[in-house]
Amino acid sequence: MAKKLRKRLVIIGAGFGGLNVALRLARADYDIVVVDRTNHHLFQPLLYQVATAALAPEDIASPVRKILREHENTLVLMSEVLRVDVEAREIHLHNHAPLAYDLLVVATGARHSYFGKNEWEKFAPGLKTLDDALTIRENILVSFEHAELCDSHSQAQTFMNFVVIGGGPTGVELAGVIAEIANHAMLKNFKRIDSRNARVYIVEGADRLLPTMPPELGKRAQSDLERLGVEAITGKMVTEINAEGVLVGERLIRSTNIIWAAGNQASPVLRTLGAQMDRQGRVVVEPNLSIANHPEIFVIGDAAHCKTKDGAPLPGVAPVAIQQGRYVAKIIGENLVGKQTRPFKYRDNGTMATIGRSRAVAQVFGMKYDGFLAWCTWSMIHLMYLTLYKNRARVLIEWMYGYITGQRGARLIRRASEEESTKSRRAS
Amino acid sequence: MAKKLRKRLVIIGAGFGGLNVALRLARADYDIVVVDRTNHHLFQPLLYQVATAALAPEDIASPVRKILREHENTLVLMSEVLRVDVEAREIHLHNHAPLAYDLLVVATGARHSYFGKNEWEKFAPGLKTLDDALTIRENILVSFEHAELCDSHSQAQTFMNFVVIGGGPTGVELAGVIAEIANHAMLKNFKRIDSRNARVYIVEGADRLLPTMPPELGKRAQSDLERLGVEAITGKMVTEINAEGVLVGERLIRSTNIIWAAGNQASPVLRTLGAQMDRQGRVVVEPNLSIANHPEIFVIGDAAHCKTKDGAPLPGVAPVAIQQGRYVAKIIGENLVGKQTRPFKYRDNGTMATIGRSRAVAQVFGMKYDGFLAWCTWSMIHLMYLTLYKNRARVLIEWMYGYITGQRGARLIRRASEEESTKSRRAS
Numbered sequence: 001m002a003k004k005l006r007k008r009l010v011i012i013g014a015g016f017g018g019l020n021v022a023l024r025l026a027r028a029d030y031d032i033v034v035v036d037r038t039n040h041h042l043f044q045p046l047l048y049q050v051a052t053a054a055l056a057p058e059d060i061a062s063p064v065r066k067i068l069r070e071h072e073n074t075l076v077l078m079s080e081v082l083r084v085d086v087e088a089r090e091i092h093l094h095n096h097a098p099l100a101y102d103l104l105v106v107a108t109g110a111r112h113s114y115f116g117k118n119e120w121e122k123f124a125p126g127l128k129t130l131d132d133a134l135t136i137r138e139n140i141l142v143s144f145e146h147a148e149l150c151d152s153h154s155q156a157q158t159f160m161n162f163v164v165i166g167g168g169p170t171g172v173e174l175a176g177v178i179a180e181i182a183n184h185a186m187l188k189n190f191k192r193i194d195s196r197n198a199r200v201y202i203v204e205g206a207d208r209l210l211p212t213m214p215p216e217l218g219k220r221a222q223s224d225l226e227r228l229g230v231e232a233i234t235g236k237m238v239t240e241i242n243a244e245g246v247l248v249g250e251r252l253i254r255s256t257n258i259i260w261a262a263g264n265q266a267s268p269v270l271r272t273l274g275a276q277m278d279r280q281g282r283v284v285v286e287p288n289l290s291i292a293n294h295p296e297i298f299v300i301g302d303a304a305h306c307k308t309k310d311g312a313p314l315p316g317v318a319p320v321a322i323q324q325g326r327y328v329a330k331i332i333g334e335n336l337v338g339k340q341t342r343p344f345k346y347r348d349n350g351t352m353a354t355i356g357r358s359r360a361v362a363q364v365f366g367m368k369y370d371g372f373l374a375w376c377t378w379s380m381i382h383l384m385y386l387t388l389y390k391n392r393a394r395v396l397i398e399w400m401y402g403y404i405t406g407q408r409g410a411r412l413i414r415r416a417s418e419e420e421s422t423k424s425r426r427a428s
Numbered sequence: 429m430a431k432k433l434r435k436r437l438v439i440i441g442a443g444f445g446g447l448n449v450a451l452r453l454a455r456a457d458y459d460i461v462v463v464d465r466t467n468h469h470l471f472q473p474l475l476y477q478v479a480t481a482a483l484a485p486e487d488i489a490s491p492v493r494k495i496l497r498e499h500e501n502t503l504v505l506m507s508e509v510l511r512v513d514v515e516a517r518e519i520h521l522h523n524h525a526p527l528a529y530d531l532l533v534v535a536t537g538a539r540h541s542y543f544g545k546n547e548w549e550k551f552a553p554g555l556k557t558l559d560d561a562l563t564i565r566e567n568i569l570v571s572f573e574h575a576e577l578c579d580s581h582s583q584a585q586t587f588m589n590f591v592v593i594g595g596g597p598t599g600v601e602l603a604g605v606i607a608e609i610a611n612h613a614m615l616k617n618f619k620r621i622d623s624r625n626a627r628v629y630i631v632e633g634a635d636r637l638l639p640t641m642p643p644e645l646g647k648r649a650q651s652d653l654e655r656l657g658v659e660a661i662t663g664k665m666v667t668e669i670n671a672e673g674v675l676v677g678e679r680l681i682r683s684t685n686i687i688w689a690a691g692n693q694a695s696p697v698l699r700t701l702g703a704q705m706d707r708q709g710r711v712v713v714e715p716n717l718s719i720a721n722h723p724e725i726f727v728i729g730d731a732a733h734c735k736t737k738d739g740a741p742l743p744g745v746a747p748v749a750i751q752q753g754r755y756v757a758k759i760i761g762e763n764l765v766g767k768q769t770r771p772f773k774y775r776d777n778g779t780m781a782t783i784g785r786s787r788a789v790a791q792v793f794g795m796k797y798d799g800f801l802a803w804c805t806w807s808m809i810h811l812m813y814l815t816l817y818k819n820r821a822r823v824l825i826e827w828m829y830g831y832i833t834g835q836r837g838a839r840l841i842r843r844a845s846e847e848e849s850t851k852s853r854r855a856s
Contacts, residue, residue: 039569039570042838056484056486058484063617063839065617066839069617070616072618075619075620076571076619077576078573078577079574095574095577095578096577141467142506144525145467145505145506148504148505149506149507149523149524188497189493189497190493191503192503402449411467411468411491
């Protein structure tokens with residue numbers, strides 16, 4: 001059976017950007033290969049809910065090959081891309097022969113960056129993958145377990161100090177939820193400690209929380225957090241993180257539970273494209289999201305530095321990646337690669353962040369919301385976006401359950417006690 | 429506020445045995461301390477469903493301190509017990525000072541045993557904990573991913589050979605479900621391999637499957653499994669397990685995916701009790717489940733060798749542990765420790781095993797069932813037992829979804845591709 005030899009489109013990364021390219025090209029006349037390091041697409045905006053034991057990993061992740069199962073033209077490979085050879089037009093994989101492409105979409109996302117202080121990572125894990133989320137979840141839960149085991153009050157308190165570094169949406173959401181866990185979910189679960197003695201700190205280098213949102217929403221977020229018992233430290237930089245805790249300026253906050261939500265660094269694979277890059281390791285893209293001199297290569301999502309009119313790059317959020325994925329799919333699907341096209345333009349429908357169990361701040365379609373109404377809007381929008389997952393109903397059930405009872409449904413610690421000895425030693 | 433100094437009851441292990449002691453003594457006049465290595469009670473009979481991606485860990489596990497939250501007299505500690513000092517009447521913990529007891533219940537369960545061949549473990553993980561289940565789940569899913577990446581047919585087949593060692597209920601259930609995954613859940617998910625080419629083998633040293641159940645049920649299980657494409661090898665011993673595969677007698681089955689469901693070994697902590705032990709490391713208990721010369725120490729569940737009239741010990745199954753836990757709680761609650769009491773007697777309500785998606789064999793209240801009716805019975809009984817978990821509704825939804833669609837809801841691989849290089853190398 002002789003098949004027509006079709007051009008091959010390789011998509012690296014099955015996040016919001018890459019997946020949306022593939023989804024829109026279900027019937028396109030290409031051999032499409034989607035390569036991802038993991039086997040799942042992740043609904044990253046809700047990752048902090050896995051990290052804080054409200055949702056299970058299965059609620060916000062779905063196997064890529066299951067999502068693309070009906071796409072006859074699409075092959076899914078679980079592999080790590082080592083580098084791109086732009087001259088030979090092939091990608092090098094760690095457990096497979098090089099794979100040639102005619103067109104390439106690079107949607108490799110970002111990891112957290114420690115601004116050169118990589119030694120901080122072991123004390124302050126970041127939140128990008130399911131594995132990250134489960135690590136943070138276990139650290140939080142294990143901390144309370146350790147505190148319950150302490151015979152000294154001050155040692156117990158060290159286990160109950162939580163520091164979130166970074167005052168963007170992720171940091172604000174994490175700080176709020178940890179405070180809720182201490183004040184509600186854990187209540188009455190312990191006999192020797194009072195979980196309400198937990199102290200949550202959020203540290204932001206800019207002079208207010210949510211620096212990318214309008215000032216009044218940042219202020220509102222701060223007062224909402226303070227009502228939950230969170231101490232916000234703004235306008236101060238973290239100078240050191242070690243086994244003892246966090247040094248903010250001259251002040252030492254003793255803690256064994258530090259979460260990094262501050263900086264991003266794009267994937268190292270991007271360096272092999274030979275294109276211009278910014279300080280965060282993102283590739284500076286052309287108005288049509290391709291790279292200079294290589295109209296056959298597109299870079300989208302958190303991997304791309306896409307200039308706006310005022311010169312600032314677009315933010316690394318899901319809606320940008322989704323719209324860019326659809327834009328590139330249109331160019332490819334309509335055979336406009338290398339041709340003059342209308343530049344990519346981001347439609348900003350708003351940003352939002354939840355605070356604790358039932359509050360949020362939001363800027364949607366130009367209007368600003370806060371409080372319970374904003375939280376409802378936030379919940380609706382996130383449920384709508386969860387269409388790819390059969391678990392929408394489950395997430396709704398979990399949220400309703402959590403809202404009504406203040407409990408959290410996913411409080412499992414996978415690690416057994418003996419594996420925890422390292423952490424225990426750090427604090428003693 | 430001077431409190432009356434109460435006697436302290438320490439319970440080691442929060443499985444079916446230990447938890448049932450604690451549950452029945454909610455209002456007893458004791459200081460109760462429950463110590464477990466993990467933070468959760470696990471519904472172990474459904475663990476193979478987590479291992480085979482039908483259920484999420486959260487569906488079958490619940491935090492111990494949440495279950496016992498309303499018990500004013502009960503403290504829960506997450507810690508590893510190193511040894512028991514029966515003379516000083518205290519237990520030694522790895523991250524806490526020794527803990528004195530007046531009464532002790534040891535319900536430490538069992539791990540799998542490799543009959544002295546511990547080097548087999550890395551090639552053939554067993555299934556006892558949530559961590560085990562997630563490891564096996566990831567191995568199964570990653571195997572198909574590796575097969576899809578293979579350019580050679582024979583190499584791909586190695587990744588698609590699955591060997592289950594042990595033909596008891598767990599082995600039979602695992603083999604059936606893996607065959608279902610290959611024949612249904614994975615169908616159309618891959619483009620280069622046909623998941624139906626997967627071969628599943630089950631190896632049992634006795635001359636038939638399910639040797640502890642009546643012969644006709646073992647035969648029925650074997651024919652049901654064979655209809656699903658499983659090859660049953662009975663009456664043969666495994667002589668070697670290594671990176672290439674399994675040697676059964678003289679026959680080599682090439683496989684990178686081997687699961688151990690054969691032997692059990694009780695916890696090493698039991699050795700420190702100084703009591704008589706059997707070959708599997710279980711403590712031989714008195715008729716009232718205490719140990720000789722120490723009426724204050726009880727051993728129950730998989731940790732106990734409890735003789736029956738015909739001389740054989742009771743099997744290591746949940747109903748035995750539950751009934752023993754309740755029996756010991758009664759002795760303690762009614763202040764009968766050290767006194768003459770009616771010996772423990774096990775009420776055997778039956779045994780069962782599921783085969784694939786909608787079949788089972790069961791012996792319940794003396795009657796033998798097989799086929800769909802047995803499967804319904806199995807489902808009902810397991811749902812009834814899940815009372816401790818709020819997730820009963822979720823499990824039901826997952827089962828219905830799985831039954832109707834043949835899909836599996838929990839197909840996540842936590843590990844990213846690069847971490848897989850070891851396994852990949854083994855097979856190349």
